[in-house]
Structures are given as structure tokens and as C-alpha cells.
Amino acid sequence: MKIFLDTANIASIRHYSEMGMVDGITTNPTLLSKEGGDPEEIIRKIVKMVQGPVSLEVISTEVTQIMEEAYILKQYGSNVVIKVPMIPDGLKAVKKLREEGIDTNVTLVFSATQALLAAKAGASYVSPFIGRLDDIGNDGMSLIRDINQIFKNYQYNTKILVASVRHPIHVIESAKVGADVVTLPPDILGKMFLHPLTDKGLKTFISDWENLKKTNPSIKIL
Numbered sequence: 001m002k003i004f005l006d007t008a009n010i011a012s013i014r015h016y017s018e019m020g021m022v023d024g025i026t027t028n029p030t031l032l033s034k035e036g037g038d039p040e041e042i043i044r045k046i047v048k049m050v051q052g053p054v055s056l057e058v059i060s061t062e063v064t065q066i067m068e069e070a071y072i073l074k075q076y077g078s079n080v081v082i083k084v085p086m087i088p089d090g091l092k093a094v095k096k097l098r099e100e101g102i103d104t105n106v107t108l109v110f111s112a113t114q115a116l117l118a119a120k121a122g123a124s125y126v127s128p129f130i131g132r133l134d135d136i137g138n139d140g141m142s143l144i145r146d147i148n149q150i151f152k153n154y155q156y157n158t159k160i161l162v163a164s165v166r167h168p169i170h171v172i173e174s175a176k177v178g179a180d181v182v183t184l185p186p187d188i189l190g191k192m193f194l195h196p197l198t199d200k201g202l203k204t205f206i207s208d209w210e211n212l213k214k215t216n217p218s219i220k221i222l
């Protein structure tokens with residue numbers, strides 16, 4: 001399963017890229033607005049730093065305007081994926097962009113019917129928002145299972161990009177279902193590293209070694 005970072009924060013992208021954890025990036029207007037500064041400059045930096053797909057979202061809701069925005073966004077780099085909302089004109093744009101060989105990510109997906117339509121239009125990725133479904137008392141993970149089953153039944157090439165991820169259990173459940181990608185806010189990826197037994201064990205190893213050195217001052221290594 002690939003891990004994308006759901007952020008426009010350059011420091012986080014650099015931090016996790018140094019560990020080889022960043023297979024791609026998803027952004028949206030909200031994430032860019034959180035960073036402040038010049039969004040164009042931020043986008044340029046992200047596209048340069050990350051080899052994998054970088055989803056950049058259009059704002060328009062009418063097909064001609066979506067296409068115009070898509071061409072502008074695509075100029076930032078060959079790895080740019082055009083993120084389009086799950087609306088009829090969005091899917092018209094997805095079809096056109098597919099015909100032109102441009103990758104798309106259909107966002108704001110909350111049902112299996114929406115995912116099916118996005119796949120039929122030729123989306124490269126669908127982004128079901130599981131956390132927001134959980135928030136309203138639905139079961140976000142069961143949507144991922146349904147979409148996975150449907151895409152398998154009919155051999156759609158559209159990848160499932162699990163979005164609105166709120167905790168590491170969402171990540172494990174997505175991997176068990178066989179989702180193609182999870183896009184994670186940096187703090188969720190950070191939580192995946194943590195285990196109290198790792199910290200406790202490391203503390204013991206270090207203190208035991210320090211004690212050993214005290215009793216054997218001739219030790220040369222470390």
C-alpha cells in the first residue's frame with residue numbers, strides 16, 4: 001500500500017521523505033490555506049521535492065473552467081494529478097483528461113455509487129473520505145470494502161485512495177482491505193512510529209551500555 005501525505009507543509013514533507021515514507025502528496029484548498037504564504041511557491045516546492053503523484057485541486061465547478069484550471073495546474077510538473085470534485089461536470093472533465101492522458105483524482109467521494117461513476121469516467125484515483133463518514137455515524141471502512149469489491153469485480157484500473165484518515169487503525173484496516181493508497185495527515189503518520197515498549201526497550205539498552213562502560217573503562221567501541 002502506498003502512503004501519500006495529505007498536507008502542503010514543506011517541513012513535514014521533507015521530514016518524512018528523508019525516511020522514504022512519501023509516495024505522493026494530496027493537497028486541497030483548505031490544506032494550502034492553512035500554510036499561509038504564496039500557494040504557487042508552495043506547490044512549486046512540493047512538486048520539485050516529491051517524485052510521486054501530487055494531487056492539486058481545481059476550484060471551478062463547470063467543465064470548461066475545470067479544464068482550463070487543469071491545464072494551468074498540470075504546468076507545475078509531469079507528476080501533477082488533477083483533483084476534481086465528485087460532481088457531473090467534474091466527471092465530464094475526468095473523461096476529457098483521461099482521453100488526453102492526464103491523471104485525475106476524484107475527491108469528496110462518500111458512496112460506492114459515486115466511486116463507480118468516477119471509475120467509469122476514467123478516474124486514476126477515487127478519494128473516499130472515511131473520517132467524515134465516521135463523524136456522521138456511518139462506517140467509513142465499509143465503504144472502502146464495497147468500492148474494493150466493485151473495482152475488483154469489473155477490473156477497473158481506478159485506484160482507491162483512502163482520505164480523511166483520522167487514526168492509525170484506519171491505516172491498518174485500509175491495508176487489510178487492500179486499498180491502493182492511504183493519504184495521511186503528518187500527525188497520523190507520526191503516530192504510526194510510536195510504541196511505548198520501543199521507548200522503554202531503547203532506554204534500557206542505552207542505560208545498560210552506559211553501566212557496562214562504567215565497569216569496563218577499557219571498552220573502545222561506542
Ligand code: G3P
Nearest residue numbers: 006026131132163164165
Ligand atoms: O484530502 C482531504 C481529506 O483527507 C479530508 O480530510 O480530515 O478534512 O476530513 P478531513
